[in-house]
Amino acid sequence: MLICALLLIATYFDLRFREVPAWLTLTTLLGSGAYAVFRGLWMPALLTVILCLVAEMTITTQRRSFAVVLSVFAAIFEPASTILCLTLLFIWFLWDLDKMGGADMKLMAAVILAFGSPIVLLPITLVGGLQGLVAYFRKQTSVPYVFSILLGTLLYTVVPLIPK
């Protein structure tokens, strides 16, 4: 529930300023990472740190291929976390392609690490898709995605229909 409270504050900042302060996204990510390590999911948490460092590489092709190779290695070292590692790579890639904001990427990674399941991405992206559809018909070009992350996470937590 703590992550939902943090997401609620992040949603306020996103709706008001279209930006989320670094202290909030990093606190959420660090807290979720620590919780994931505590639950034994050390490889996805380590991969998140590695992807943070890989992002510093200046040559694009080198950076992206390095991220893919390291994610595959992470999956091989801990086969139980394969889908989790690939999901983290997918989010990182969307951000690296400049298709997703940095705050969205960090908060989504935090939610995945906190719940230890990539299925949480399903309600988040479905709500995001619905939000995108509404924005499209209202002739808006962008959507505040943190709201979708909050609503999707709440749906995942509250609604028992989504398989956990």
Add this chain to the structure above:
Amino acid sequence: MRFLKDHRGIESTEVALIIAVVVLVAYGAYRLLGANIAAIVTDIAGKI
């Protein structure tokens, strides 16, 4: 650091729609092939 300094919380409407479709398709594939994927990765890990 680029990763830490990016605070943007915004996405284009098209991207939000595309991500929803991609995740839905990936989830469907995972439900169909999830066990096989896990078996293949475990097999590779064992060989390494």
